[in-house]
Amino acid sequence: MTITTELDLLNRQLALAQAKHTAAVACLRAAERKEDLADEKVNGIKAKIAALTIQSWGDKPDIAVLLQPRCSYVYYNYLSALASDKGLSVNGEWIDTKQTALSIAMSRHKVGAIELVASGIRLFAPFIRKAKGGWVKFGVSCHESDCAWELWYSPARGNCQLVKQVLCSAVERIAHGTLELALAHIEQNLWADNTLDIEAQQVIDVPVLEESMAH
Known part of the structure; x- marks a missing residue:
């Protein structure tokens, strides 16, 4: 077999292999599209179920259901709105308790x-899975960027710990006898936004002198 003949044979084999590859890619994309459509249908049904379930709760939402991770976006949006009304936010998932995490940003x-x-903390606490020691945990978003802070609250005892985490290890704990004292500490020291909200005060208008009177 000459080199020219062998090259012709290899080129024909290459063209055939490329055609098969193109067909396989097309089949794969069609299968992926079919999977996407099936996922959309499943998620759509889940969303309808979630919406009707929320409607059935009336004014008493099932918070335990809402705190389940990776649930329907309808549940997630409802939980986010409920948490926001109480000064909290949804923030990922706790690794140890496998439950949706709520955070504070003051x-x-x-x-x-x-x-x-x-x-808000007292509303959600009964439905949050307890970590070791009977604590329920809330994240704390603050201005410190080299660490993470958590609020640990005991519904049974009413006391709190503010726990500083570095590389997933607790390096500092600040104990507080009540939830309000812990939140006051966060507000004063672990704030996320350095702004002051000053209550309305009496404003005294100082008259501006006319130019002829000012000289």
Whole structure:
């Protein structure tokens, strides 16, 4: 067999192999599209189930269901709105308890924030899986970037710990006798937004002198 003949044979084999590869890719993309359509249908049905379930709760949402991780986006959006109303936010998933995590982010001073967040923590706490020691955990978003802070709250005892985490290890614990004291510490020291919300004060208008009177 001459070199020219062998090259012709190899080129024909290459063309055939490329055609088969193109057909295989097309089949794969069609299968992926079919899978995507099936996923959309499944998720659509899940969303309808979630919406009807939420409707059936009325004004008493099943928070334990809402805290299940990787649930329907309808549940997630509802949980986010419910948490936001109480000064909290949804923030990932706890590795140890396998449950959706809630976080606190407080301004340096905002009128009524401590009371609002405390009511939110007490609302969600009974449905949060307890970690070792009977603590329920909330993340704390703050201005410190070299560590992470968590609020550990004991529903049974009413006390709290603020736990500083570095590389997933607790390096500092600050104990507080009540939830409100812990939140006050966060507001004063672990704030996320360095703004002051000053309550309305009496404003004194100082008259501006006319130019003829000012000289």
